[in-house]
Amino acid sequence: MVTVELLGPLRVAVGERPVELPAGRLRALLAVLAMSAGRTVGTDRLAVAVWGTDAGGSPGANVRTNVKRLRRALGTAGERLIEARPGGYLLTADPERVDALRFGRLLDEAGAGPGGEGGRLGRAPGRWGGTPFDGIRSDWLERSVGPALQERYLTALERQADLDLAAGACSVLTDLADLAERHPLRESLWVRLLRALESAGRPAEALERYETIRRRLAAELGADPSPELRQVHARLLTGDAPPVTRAVPRHLPAAVAGFAGREAELTALDALLPPPAEARSPSIVVIAGTAGVGKTTLAVHWTHRVADRFPDGQLYVDLRGYDSSREAVRPAAAVRELLDALRVPPHRMPDGPAAQAGLYRSLLAGRRMLVLLDNARDAAQVAPLLPGAPGCLVVVTSRDHLAGLVMTYGAHPLTLDLLSSEDARRLLAARLGHDRIAAEPEAVEEIVRRCAGLPLALAIVAARAAIQPAHPLSALAGEFGDALGALDRAVDVRAIFSWSYETLTDETAARTFRLVAGLHPGPECTPAAAASLMGVPVERVRAPLAELTRANLVTEHAPGRYACHDLLRAYAAELCAAHDDDGDAARHRVVDHYVHSAFAAAAHLHGRTETISLAAPRPGVSVTGFAGTDEATAWFENERPALLAALDLAARLGLDRHVCRLAGALFVFLHRRGRWHDRAETQRAAVAAARRLGDPVEKARACRNLAAALADLGRFDDAHHHLDAALEQDVPAGQAWTHYFRDLVYGFQGREADALDAARRAHDLFERLGDEVGQAVALTDLGWYHGRLGDHGQALDLCEQALVRHQKLGNRPYEAHTWSCLADLRLQQGDPTGAVPCYRQALDVFRELGDSYGEASTLAHLGACHHLAGDHPAAGEQWRHARALLRDLDPSAFDQVHTQLTTVDRSAADAFRGRR
Structure with a gap:
């Protein structure tokens, strides 16, 4: 078995033994035979390929002589490997063992159909080792076969780059840049390089590269760039370039297990989807219906079913339009959440809601993407979240029919009614099994009648039956009692909630439900937060939470994370108002929990800087502890929505000191996660709280934190304005930190001399105050800016001094x-x-x-x-x-x-x- 590599320097192996052929005609002879492995090559063709058309003497004799030499060079297998055939010779090699032939086959397969094209293309260039026939002297190979192979190779790489760019891959940039430099006049490669830079949010570099190729074409060919290159250039100049590498988000919630019924609705939804080629505007579907009727369940089930028709991804936002315990999501906040899902880097996020909404629409233009907007309150909340171009599907759920979307944007309305009796039985069968349903048809009819087709009520009853598999359904139906009665069409779901709530075994579980579901500010509650609401140790809430889960009053979406339907939250809040006169105390405790836990987590993320005091937590507050940075960061990530909600709750309760402390604890985490707009919002809340407190020290601290957040967003004038305000309010210790923050802002601006002056001011103040931590921090910056300004000796000395101090201070x-x-x-x-x-x-x-x-x-x-x-x-x-x-x-x-x-x-x- 012989292996021949021609895509680069010639390499030959017989079996596992490498063969080194002498430079000259033998290499060309083997290459020509290998390019037709398994097929006879005529003697005349061999002669022309090896010696050219002007070869002297007898071409046939030359070929025979050199075939003998080649056989000897290949060893004992030579006679078998190169066979004489009528009119020529044949290399008895498997074409798969010749890299150039395998490369061609892979490209042929890749072009045979779209399925798996990216994978096949990716395998083909992987066979390439350099310039084809490198070191082989043959006019035929160099002028005909080699350029054809090279063209196929480059075309394959360009097609692979197109596929990678469509999938949002960043890694293609490096390969394209390298190829463009190695093929400096191949405009099709440069077009793809500019597009990759454009998609990656690097338009300035793309413009620089365009100038490179433009000058090169003019100098070497006397030609202008191609129309395609000029088109990319024009798009870059007008700012229409997409600012980020396209992400492919998959954000749909998990589909509900045991979904049943709704066949007519699913058919109607399917009919609303136009063929992609016929879409003239975004398709918008509004699923409306009363509370608990299963709008979200249907929407999630259907969007999963059609998700493959939207290959660019799926987005999801819960707009919380009818959550009585929390404020509805503002459109501007929803847009930022969607931009986060699309992986827009913070420094590319424009300032202001209108610009962010425009960026969101730009990113969805030309893409087939599905957007699920859940629990919308009204059309005004939804309108800024609609794509502006065809190809996308938007599904909205709401208790309102959102007539404004229907009239203005041509949305397709679908009103969801209560489940039919047949669909209600299907739902129970899906949850409890057909055998159990068939065994007690009368009890099933009674349950269906009393739940009146409300999916949420049926789910609660099914959950109760599922955790008691030996309990007859007739006994379960009897537990409803005459007080419940049949639900009317107005769907007074409180009756079902009341029945499930009253089956709780003790008052502790009932009170846990009232406080956790009714008072917790965030979308999910942990045992520590629940314990703080209750004012008891964490161990005493685990059993009640487990009982609430079994009763289907709360759901444990992930280990230790509990949530519930907004109707249950509203019901719990009503119960809490009627039965718990310490609701404000519970809210204060849960805010305390988040403030103190965030402070503990921040201690693992922050270096030692400004000393900030924190009052002891109230009695009954559970504070989460952390073993290290990984635990602290994971907690911040999981609890971020609850922390932001707790900050809003603290402001509503007048806990302004807590607002300042929580905003400060979030400061570093939000920066590291690139949530720069959230960081600016939290610091604005801290500034407002500090003003209400009338505390100049607190206000100065909040102002300088806000300045740093604004500097990250490129708003340097505003940042300096807030630093000026901090200096007006501050005591000397705070002024030192304000000057330090000033040096950071100047550093972001590239104003090294100003930054050095600010760092020097900070250091002098720290030194007068005897603040060793501050001195060391400022020394590091002094050293760095001295170096940036060319004084490397001074820079090294200052940084070495700072290092010793940091190590001493830990x-x-x-x-x-x-x-x-x-x-x-x-x-x-x-x-x-x-x-x-x-x-x-x-x-x-x-x-x-x-x-x-x-x-x-x-x-x-x-x-x-x-x-x-x-x-x-x-x-x-x-x-x-x-x-x-x-x-x-x-x-x-x-x-x-x-x-x-x-x-x-x-x-x-x-x-x-x-x-x-």
Whole structure:
């Protein structure tokens, strides 16, 4: 068995034994035979391919002589591998063992149909090893076969890039940049590179690349860019470029198990979907109906059923239009939630609701995406969330018919009525089994009659029956009692709730339901939050919560996370108002729980900075503890909606000090997660609370935190305005931190001299106050800005002083930051060898802290050190690790790391990005 590799330098193996052919005609002879493996090649064709048309002597004799030499070179198997056939010779090789033939087959298969095209294309270029027939002298191969193979290769890569871009893949950028540099005049590659940069939110770089190819075409060909290139360029200039790599979200809630009935409604919904080619505007469906009738259940079930018709993804927002215990979601907040789902990086998020809504519509233009807007209150809440172009489907559920959407946007209304008796029996059968339903038809009829076709009521009864499999359904139906009566068409669901509530075994479970479902501010409640509402230890709420779950009054969506239907929340709130006179005390305790738990979690994320006091929690408050950074970060992520709701609740209760403390505790987490608009909103709430308190120190702290949040959003003038306000209010200790925040804002702006002056002011104040933590923090920035301004000796000295102080104080996050600054300074000085140990120290601490961005940035800089030292394989290894981490972070993180690398060495930055 012979293997021949022609896509690059020639490699030949017989069995497992590599064969080295001498330079010259034998290589060309084998290549020509291999390109027709398994088929006879005529002697004349062999002669022309190997020697050309002007070959002297006898072509047939030349071929015979060289075939003998080739057989000897291939060893004992030579005679068998190259057979003489009438009129020519044949290489008895499997075409799959010739890389060029396998490459062609894979491309042929990829073009045979759309299914799995990306995977087949991806396998084909993987066979490529370099320039075809490298080192083989043959005019025929070089002028005819080689260019054809090269063209097929590049066409395949371009098609693969198209598929990757359509799927929102970021990794294609590096490959395209490399290919465009290796084929500097191939405009079709440059078109795809510009599109990739455009989709990744890097329009400035795309414009720079366009200028490169434009000048190159003019200088070398005397030609203008192609119409396609000019079209991309025009789109970049007008700002119509999509600002982010397209994400493919899959955000639909899980479908309800045991869905049954609604066949007529499902058929009607299917009929509302036009064929994609006929869509002239977004399709909008409004599913309206009374509370508890199953609107969300139907919508989720149907959208799962048709999701494959919307390959660009599915979005979901609960608008909370009828949740009596919480404020309905404002349209601007819903738009930001949708943009988050579409992975818009924070620095690309425009300021203002109108601009954000416009960006949302732009991202959905030209895409086939499904959007489920659940529990809408009115048409005004929905209108800003509608796509502006055809191809998308929007499903809205509401208790209102939303006539405004029907009249203005051509929405298709579907009114959901109560379940028919037949569908109600199907639902019970799906939940309890057909045998059990068939065994007691009269009891089933009684249950169906009393639940009056209300799916929520049926679900509660079914849950009760399911947890008591030995209990006859007739006995269950009898428990309804005469007091319940049959539900009328107005659906007084309180009767079913009352029946389920009154079956609770003790008052503790009943009170847990009233407080957890009726008073908790967020969408989900944990045992610790429930215990705080109750004013009891956590162990005493686990059994009541389990009983509520069995009674179907609450649902445990994930381990330790409880939620319930908004009708049950409203019912619980009514019960709470009637039976619990300590409702405000319970609300105060749950706010205390979130404030103190967030403070405990923040201690694992923040470095030691400003000392902030926190009053002791009220009696009966459970405070969640954390073993380390990972636990703290996960808690923040899971509890973020509840924390934001608790902050609003604290403001409504007049707990302004709690508002300030909770906003401060969220400060670092929201930044690390790229939720910069949420961070700005929480700090605005803190500023307002501090004003109500009349506390200048609190107001100054909130103002400087808000300034940092606004700087992240690029609103530098507003940031400086709030820093000015902080300085007017502040005592000296706070003023020192305000100057430190000023240096950060100047740093974001690239104003290093101003940043150095602000850092110096901060340091001087810290020094006068004897604040060792502040002095060390300011010293690090002093060192960094001295380095940025060219004074590397002073910079290194200051950062080394800061490092000693951070280590003495145990301030690990700032220690890692200072190690990184020291390494950057050495790299700027042209000393990559000296930078490596510092980066490794920083890397160890970032990993200890669970700081993925810090780890990725440090790995990228280690790669730069290897790159500058000439060890390109080692650099590539570090960069691969960095990119793997960056893929899991905010999309803007890659650009931020690239900018950092640019400050130390542009060639390394270009290599990291893939330009070289």
